[in-house]
Amino acid sequence: MCLNGWGGKLHEELLPYLSNEAPEILCLQEVIHSPTTEKDWLTYRDGDHVLPQRANLFRDVSQALQDHQAVFCPAAQGVLWDGDQSIPSQWGLATFVHRALPIIGQVQGFVHKDYSPVGYGDHPRSRSAHGVRVYDYAADRSVSVAHMHGLRDLNGKMDTPERAEQARKLLELSRQVSAPGDLNVICGDFNVEPDGETLAILAEAGFSELVTGRGFDSTRNSQYKKPGKFADYMLIDQEEAVRSFEVIYDPEISDHCPLVLRL
Template sequence: MRLMCLNGWGGKLHDLLIPYLKVSDPDVLCLQEVIHTPTADQAWLTYWHDGVELPQRANFFSEVCRALPDHVAVFCPAARGDLWDAERRYDSQWGLATFVRRSIPIIGQKQGFVHGEFSADGYGNHPRPRSAHAVRLYDFGKGHSVVIAHMHGLRDVDGKHDTEARLIQAQRLADLVQSVAGQGDGVIVCGDFNVLPESRTFDILRAIGLADLVTTRGFAGTRTSHYRKSGRYADYMLVNAAVNVAFFDVVREPEVSDHCPLVLEFE
């Protein structure tokens, strides 16, 4: 089975990302920073907040659905806020999404918040609500199930250091995973965690039997040249001992976001 995890950056590099997803065609795609604006006909809208102006692909979720027509798609919104077309405002949903090939049965799943609750009345200031999603899949060929979970971790304007909120977030993620996993299941947890490699987040995840593939295999970060700040780590992928890793890579080319795709092939 082939898994890809990626922060899609709101579809900012849409013209490169969509063809890449079509060609890659992973069995499971865990995608963070997904935009869903059902009332918008425009291809692009703009996000404005505290001097930040960022183009957003208005219906990024729908476009990825069309790029992966053989997949079941689940969108998990964290908040609804404003996007703009000049002076016209649109209510837009923001969150993460999971795409699973239709031939792979989803035998369990859970969506929950690792920080806050759903915000229907605007994105607000950081730290904003953050959701996570876990699916339990059955592999007919191998005759066993695997749980795949992902989250988009808290952003803190002061950096990626540990905070009480981030440690609570990690524990809630661990609890969500354990609530979906069955005895003996393979478990994979991934996402844009927004923490440093030395974070105590990994102690919490290690306590439920998970080990990170990014830092233990010598990858020097998960950011592309589009990310201009210091600190090259944000994205991680952890597995338990029941996951037989056949291949893992932090993909450097093509650059389809300010984050690198993480690709895992496992048995």
């Protein structure tokens, strides 16, 4: 499963869903980790953009998926707000792998900029990525999965040199964690349109894109009020290995839809 968790804004819907579904591998973007506070909720402020944030979403999801190994990959540390008090808070993505799947390799890195230790920074901000390689005993094969949260450009989701570069870096990270003969999956909230350069770069490398490729017309739901209905993608380099692929519109657990791939 691949999902942008929206900072845990729909926490009451999100955690029961994840606990019930318990995907063997969960690639989760927009994850908050605030280790110095026990507060449940804080506020993100960026000009007119004000958003409630689940202060320790990484902890919350880890508790919901207690049979999983959890890895948090921060992109930056800035501040969230408890009223007028600023709270140090790390922002990034996380990967959760069921303990029945041995992790035999992993790689963590950046697809845009580097770790920002003193503030989230100016847009487009630092973006991290993570890849895991697991052994699937049921299918007698290794599977490598890499994901990122693509950079947000205030001007929109159009092609830019920075987005092309992050696609190449994500592809390189996928290649670093995998080995010849692996089944390879790349996913994430890419923040690009389906006809853009990012997916073309991945297609040229042999990956098939499953969202539009399987006829889904959106990866957003009614929580998302802006134009443009695509952000999230799932790609695989051996499409014959796909047993099923779904974009989940109900229940709504974020303003992004979960992408669920069964091999």
